[in-house]
Amino acid sequence: MKINLTDEQFDVVRHLLAKVAGLVFDESRKDSMAYSVAERMRESGTRDVPSYLLLLDDPEERQRLLDEVTIQETHLFRNPPQIRALRMHVLPELLRHAEANGRRLRIWSAGCSTGEEAYSVAMILRELLPSTAGWDVKVVATDISRRALDAARTGRYGARAVQLATPEQLERFFQPAPDGGHEVRAEVRELVEFRHHNLVTEAVPFAPRERIDLVLCRNVTIYFGRDTTRALMARLHQCLRDGGYLFLGHSETLWQVSEDFRLVSLGAGQSAAFVYRRVDPLHVEERRAVLPDRRTLDEGPPPPDPERRAEVRRAEVRREQPPLSADQLLDRTRVALAAGRYVEAAQLATDASLAAPLRAEAFYLRGRALVDTGRDDDALVDLRKAVYLDPQLGFAHFLLAGVLDRLGHAAAAAREYAAAADTLGAQPGDATAVELGGRSVRELAQLCRQLERRLAHGAVGEVG
Numbered sequence: 436m437k438i439n440l441t442d443e444q445f446d447v448v449r450h451l452l453a454k455v456a457g458l459v460f461d462e463s464r465k466d467s468m469a470y471s472v473a474e475r476m477r478e479s480g481t482r483d484v485p486s487y488l489l490l491l492d493d494p495e496e497r498q499r500l501l502d503e504v505t506i507q508e509t510h511l512f513r514n515p516p517q518i519r520a521l522r523m524h525v526l527p528e529l530l531r532h533a534e535a536n537g538r539r540l541r542i543w544s545a546g547c548s549t550g551e552e553a554y555s556v557a558m559i560l561r562e563l564l565p566s567t568a569g570w571d572v573k574v575v576a577t578d579i580s581r582r583a584l585d586a587a588r589t590g591r592y593g594a595r596a597v598q599l600a601t602p603e604q605l606e607r608f609f610q611p612a613p614d615g616g617h618e619v620r621a622e623v624r625e626l627v628e629f630r631h632h633n634l635v636t637e638a639v640p641f642a643p644r645e646r647i648d649l650v651l652c653r654n655v656t657i658y659f660g661r662d663t664t665r666a667l668m669a670r671l672h673q674c675l676r677d678g679g680y681l682f683l684g685h686s687e688t689l690w691q692v693s694e695d696f697r698l699v700s701l702g703a704g705q706s707a708a709f710v711y712r713r714v715d716p717l718h719v720e721e722r723r724a725v726l727p728d729r730r731t732l733d734e735g736p737p738p739p740d741p742e743r744r745a746e747v748r749r750a751e752v753r754r755e756q757p758p759l760s761a762d763q764l765l766d767r768t769r770v771a772l773a774a775g776r777y778v779e780a781a782q783l784a785t786d787a788s789l790a791a792p793l794r795a796e797a798f799y800l801r802g803r804a805l806v807d808t809g810r811d812d813d814a815l816v817d818l819r820k821a822v823y824l825d826p827q828l829g830f831a832h833f834l835l836a837g838v839l840d841r842l843g844h845a846a847a848a849a850r851e852y853a854a855a856a857d858t859l860g861a862q863p864g865d866a867t868a869v870e871l872g873g874r875s876v877r878e879l880a881q882l883c884r885q886l887e888r889r890l891a892h893g894a895v896g897e898v899g
């Protein structure tokens with residue numbers, strides 16, 4: 436059944452979803468909303484939209500509509516740099532802390548969808564701590580979608596969900612499911628507890644004094660408005676212990692949302708992950724005075740990461756001269772790019788990102804070099820990091836939009852063109868840059884706006 440929603444009907448449903456779950460539906464998602472409503476009408480045997488809207492007075496029907504409209508896209512070991520950071524840095528550190536504090540560890544997968552994120556963390560925990568006898572370790576996994584939670588509890592996954600698992604992990608943590616898929620083994624499942632929970636309207640699902648070591652809230656706030664995200668981050672901040680970690684998704688940032696977390700980089704180069712740590716409110720002013728720009732913070736003393744040391748060493752040997760500063764490396768990268776020496780430019784930008792892991796420009800310039808050598812897939816990673824680290828980097832948004840478009844992600848590309856138009860539009864009209872290719876910055880911003888409209892129009896219904 437295909438239906439059209441009038442503007443008034445669309446407003447009624449989207450206001451309801453904003454109120455009950457914080458979900459924001461802009462005009463570009465009107466058709467996908469109509470599709471969800473049509474599904475619910477078909478399943479509930481409702482004849483017309485006005486009759487269906489009356490059904491929404493019933494909390495059960497609201498829940499079913501939420502199950503329908505929420506986007507459950509996820510997979511095991513999603514976001515490899517963050518998974519690596521969990522295995523190499525975060526979980527070992529949290530386990531050491533727990534060892535010294537009653538052997539108690541609490542992890543929250545907030546917005547866990549069908550469970551892959553929570554099970555991934557539990558599998559890494561099992562690798563690090565094969566026996567939890569004498570420990571109190573729990574991964575609490577929550578979601579607003581009952582349908583997703585039902586699927587999560589079965590612990591059964593198809594080939595696509597497990598594609599980032601290694602053969603050893605598949606062997607160790609899964610058994611064949613009756614339907615031919617993969618079923619999570621008991622030693623992993625017993626660490627995970629699934630609960631229904633609404634991140635927007637409910638208090639955190641823990642006792643008031645309970646403190647959490649790590650919260651993963653990845654790819655959830657992208658569907659919320661800024662005020663909703665701000666209020667949620669305040670609650671997450673409250674339930675985390677000081678020094679606890681917060682993991683957000685690739686495109687989620689606390690820039691201009693919360694001052695209470697510290698951005699840290701874990702790992703090096705391509706595999707660096709950006710995560711947040713809770714800062715004790717008593718120490719915020721003190722830390723701000725010492726470290727004025729959150730975007731340039733690093734972890735302090737580098738973690739004992741042999742891979743990173745070896746990479747830096749290789750870069751030094753290659754140059755056979757004292758290491759160059761990040762600024763010098765970035766200058767050389769630009770020169771190499773201008774001369775069309777893209778492979779060299781990519782290498783120099785890699786060195787710059789090792790010297791300054793939180794410099795957005797290093798990732799942006801490497802993204803440019805990779806795009807120019809036709810490596811869109813690899814460039815995507817760098818460009819996402821660049822705009823994550825500096826959301827004001829208009830040229831990076833522009834380049835990222837092009838890459839996403841070429842890779843077939845129209846809706847995400849439209850969002851990046853919109854961000855490019857906004858950030859470039861805010862620059863002085865007489866700005867000059869090689870990237871402008873002789874255009875004025877205003878012209879490029881207008882072009883981005885046109886591209887955004889074209890893609891948003893073509894991408895109606897896509898959830899990118």
Ligand SMILES: C[S@@+](CC[C@H](N)C(=O)[O-])C[C@H]1O[C@@H](n2cnc3c(N)ncnc32)[C@H](O)[C@@H]1O
Pocket residue numbers: 455456457458505506507508509510513545546547548549552577578579580583632633634635636652653654655658684
């Ligand atoms: C794209 S999935 C993210 C899954 C996983 N965290 C990941 O990154 O792979 C987003 C999840 O957020 C959930 N969600 C959306 N609004 C929510 C809310 N108000 N409270 C709790 N969960 C919510 C959705 O049901 C969905 O399962």
